Amino acid sequence: MYLARPALDERCRCCRGHRAADRQRPAIACKGSNMTIHQGSCLCGNVTFAIKGDLPPPSACHCTACRKHSGHFEASVDIPRSALTVTGEAFVGWYQSSEKVRRGFCKTxxxxxxxxxxxxxxxxxxxxxxxxxxxxxxxxxxxxSEKGDYYDIADGLPQNQS
Ligand SMILES: [Zn+2]
Ligand SMILES: [Zn+2]
Structure with a gap:
């Protein structure tokens, strides 16, 4: 199978910091390889996202709003907007669940x-x-304090009531 190689002067896809040609030589490590790109998508694939950099530890929120929105409890990770790229934004629906918070979901x-x-x-x-x-x-x-009564939290992690 033929795999197209990037043009020699094209920037490395993982870091854009050096020429892709350098990356094809195993002796030269990609200097940007520490810059992780995390990717995700909705179930149907209309919405995808990419996050630059390492992910901080997520929290699991057991509040009533998160339980209803997620169907159980909601584990999520806080990402600076500058590190988050969303593709298919037109497919994202927003529900304003409180004065200061809106929740995004795939409309499809x-x-x-x-x-x-x-x-x-x-x-x-x-x-x-x-x-x-x-x-x-x-x-x-x-x-x-708002968690459902149908499960126990038994992983030994800190449990904050609010
Ligand atoms: Zn979707
Ligand atoms: Zn919550």
């Missing part, structure tokens, strides 16, 4: 995608939407 398939505090410069991205390895772990539970 209903996937829970974003928790967006509109007065901040970051967006929480739902962990269930990731396609690539996240290389992170949930660090804490929040709003445990």
């Amino acid at each position: 398939c209903g996937s829970t995608l974003f928790w967006d505090p509109i007065f901040h410069d970051w967006t929480a991205v739902a962990m269930g939407a990731f396609d690539t390895p996240t290389h992170t772990k949930i660090a804490q539970h929040i709003f445990v």
